[in-house]
Amino acid sequence: MPFISRINRQSDYNIFSPSTPIVIDNGASYFRIGWAGETDPRVIFRNIVQRPRHKVTGETVTIVGDHDPGLLKYFDCTRSGPRSAFDSNVVYQFEIMEYILDFGFDRMGAIGSQIDHPVLITECVCNPVHSRSKMAELLFESYGVPSIAFGVDAAFSYKYNQQHGICDKDGLAISPGFSTSHVIPFVNGEPVYKGCCRTNVGGFHVTDYLKQLLSLKHPHHMARLTWEKVEDLKMEHCYIAPDYAEEAQLFQKGGKEVEDKTRYWQLPWVPPPTEEPPSEEELARKAAIKERQGQRLREMAEAKRSSRINELENELNNLEFLLQQLEQVEEKAIPSFLSDTGYVSKQEIESAVLKVNASLRKAKGEPKQAENEEKADASTNGKYPLINVPDNLLTPEQLKEKKRQIFLKTTTEGRQRAKQKRFEEELEREKKNQLEEERRLENPELYLEQMRVKYKDLYERVEQRKRLKTNGGHTNGNNLSGGVGRGERLNAAQRERMRLLTTAAFDRGKGEDTFGARDEDWQLYKLMSKDHDDDEDGADGDETELARISSRLQEIDPTFVPKRESTPSQPSAEVPRIRPLTKEDCQIVIGVERFRCPEVLFCPNLIGIDQVGLDEMVGVSLRRMPSEDACLVDRLTSSILMTGGSCLLPGMGERLEAGIRMIRPCGSPIKVVRALDPILDAWRGASVYASSLLFPQQTFSKMDYYEKGEYWLRGYQPRYSL
Known part of the structure; x- marks a missing residue:
């Protein structure tokens, strides 16, 4: 470079x-x-010049010039940029x-x-x-x-x-520098300062414009687009378009020629490793490892089960031995004997024996015995001997025990009723499923059509109820945004209450307010306190039935797709899609920027500078020259020298010559050359x-x-x- x-x-x-x-x-x-x-x-x-601070010592140092970036990594340059x-x-x-x-x-x-x-x-x-x-x-x-x-x-x-x-003694020097551009006329080898022209546009503005465009185009790679790198990209890839409008139209149309003019800067990129399918040996090895782990888990579960069985058998033996000892104790010594064992009564010990037996059968995997369960249920009546005894015949301790027995009996009876209810519901469900299956076998097509209709009705009912519960987005009563109005959001009970309140206000709105003086007025409170919302009672049932019918349709109809439930208040968050970076993702594409950025030298309006370009500067400088010598302007345009770093851009001479020829008379001698080393x-x-x-x-x-x-x-x- x-x-x-x-x-x-x-x-x-x-x-x-x-x-x-x-x-x-x-x-x-x-x-x-x-x-x-x-x-x-x-x-x-x-x-x-930069004056950063050392990251370790905090000392401020002065760095002149563009030193190795490896040196600057030890300094904090965030607060002190290049000056x-x-x-x-x-x-x-x-x-x-x-x-x-x-x-x-x-x-x-x-x-x-x-x-x-x-x-x-x-x-x-x-x-x-x-x-x-x-x-x-x-x-x-x-x-x-x-x-x-x-x-x-x-x-x-x-x-x-x-x-x-x-170049000759008489001529022009065009110098597009770093921050400014000058045109200096020379007569007899000496500069004529009265004919000079200056514009505040130079190579700095070209680089800065290119950096802005590439940063907007590739915002994820802004850290890579440093000033030095963008300067190198400018000198390596940018060029001056002979006709800016024509070149822009060419890139707008696209094609093979545009693809040939586009340049790519490849950033460091490592291709993701390709996952090869595992071999048969690897699959066999993983299967063997999985089998060994399963065997180890089964052995651990068997050991735990054996330990649990031993514990339950020991506990059962202890309880049976305790019952044998209790039978040999006299009636009067039973309370003192039980106080040492931790049990209150013999019935409690027998109940504990039944629980341990049930746990032992469950641990051994034996089926439940209905007879033993019936005996256990029958024995519960003898568990609570103090319930039917009057309170005046009991001591304070026995009263506490009576309350405890009442609580235990109530809890046990509630569990039995719930169990019986579940059993009856299960029988009813099985009977209903059996009937549905018979109907389906009689006429499968009719049964499937009925299930679809029922699913559609239930789905619309559930969705309607959800819309009624949701506050629709309306403005001034106009339902223009797809929501619902206030009247649609009110359910049946709320509409009935509104009607009663409106009636009462209309009847009592004139004259003195005497509401409540008659007994009939208080009937309004009774009517308003009633729950007229029948739809709310069956909300849970409809949703449960909808789920059951949906699962049933999925079993018998392979083409059935359940509808998604709408949740306007809580939209489901989309799962972000993550894909590995490709080679194209790590490329800086330089297309239209190649000629758009250097164009600011000829059209500073592109970056908001209201000044003339290089070709127009030549015309301004020529108009400032004295007009005594008629051939002076032709001699100046016959030797135009380009110098400065921006002259290295390809196409600069051709573009300058074309621009100067447009402002000079036809047939004027124009010769633009570049310096040996600008x-x-x-x-x-x-x-x-x-x-x-x-x-x-x-x-x-x-x-x-x-x-x-x-x-x-x-x-x-x-x-x-x-």
Whole structure:
């Protein structure tokens, strides 16, 4: 890529004599510094400064240039982003400029802050006097520079290419820079500043526009779209369209040509592992493991069952032994004997024996014995001997025992009634199912049709009841949103209450309110307190019957699909669909952005800047030239030099020539050429200029600055034809 930093520290600083100038190309994007007479600068780095904090120590450090991102991972850069000393190609932050100069001189090998070499530094066209004077003050006061010279970077590039025969003495220099673009006319090798034109659009705006479009297009990959990477994508894939409207229509239609012009940036992606079906050996191994686990669980269950049987048998033996001992005890000693065992009566011990027997039979898997159950039910009558005894014949302890026996008897009888009811319901259900099965066998088609009709009626009834319970979304009584009105939401009981209240209010609304004076008035309260909502009574029954019919239809009709119940108040949440990332998901697609972003150089209105483009700037600059020489404009358009980083975009020369031809008369000579090296030609031209023997005459010394002050810089203009 063309933008490559070189920040290695030089070691031959002391070899050069104090008369050798130091050449600085102080661009808004990159800072280049080297020795006069050489072909390439020694040090190149980004013209930015960062002051992040160390993540561990919290110490604030100053980082100049674009260092390795691996170094910046140890610092917190969230609160301190990159800062530039420029504002629209003019230096205005001289604190940041001092950091950059310190780093540049240090990389050149200078020891200390004293610089004993003349300095040639570039600036923009028509640089404000205040910025030029502050730069001179910084170099004189902080670094002790003996003399300084200023020059326009585009002028140095034009003179360097003129020496190599690329352009003539009379011509135009078009310089689309980092943040601004300039057009400078040259007459006899010298720039004519009155004919200059400037626009605040440059390579920065192209990169920023491309970053915005790609971020909107691929929001999930915004972290990957760093400024440096987008800059590389711009220089690698963007181009200038010969006709922007025609190129946009081509991409809108699509086709093979558009597919060929589309570029893809593949992000790191690892394909998901493909799951192969298990082999027969693997299936056999898993089956053997599962069988061993099942055998182990069965053995554990058998051991637990045997332990439970032993415990129940021991408990049963103890209870039987206790009953045998109780039979040998006298009547008077029974209470004292039972107090030691923890039981209250003999009946309680016998009940415990029956429970243990039932548990033991259940543990052994034996069927229930109806006779034993009947005996157990018959013996319950003898369990509660104190129930029929009057309270005045019982002691306080016996009264407590009587209450306990009453509670136990009531609970037992309730359980028996519930059991009997369940048994009867089961018999009724079996009988009903048997009848339905007989009907189905007699005429299957008729039975299926009847079941479908019944299912439909029940479903509509249940849905109607749900709609009545739901507050419909209506506005001013108009049912326009699919909901229900107030009258439809009221059930039968509520409508009857509303009718009674309305009748009472209508009868008693005139004159004195005498409601309640007659006995007939109080009948309204009785009517209003009654529950007229018959639908609510059968709500649960309808839903149960609907579920039964639905399951029955699923058994006998393979084509039956139950309807989904609507739940307007609680919509079911959709299960998120998760799929593995594919190769296409990790691609940055650069299509129409390839020519749309560089178009801002010719149409700044795309990014909201109301200024002219590069081709129109040439027309503005030509109109500002003096009109005494009729052939001057033709000579200028015959040698148009493009310089600057944005000139590397493909199609720039053709587009400029086509745009200039549209604003010039037919047959006018137009020739657009590109500089040998649009990026480094400015520094190389300055290096050749500083190595000339007449260069010291174009500088001004520290003594001149102290004597004449900054106002002397207002009229300072170097001559480029030495």
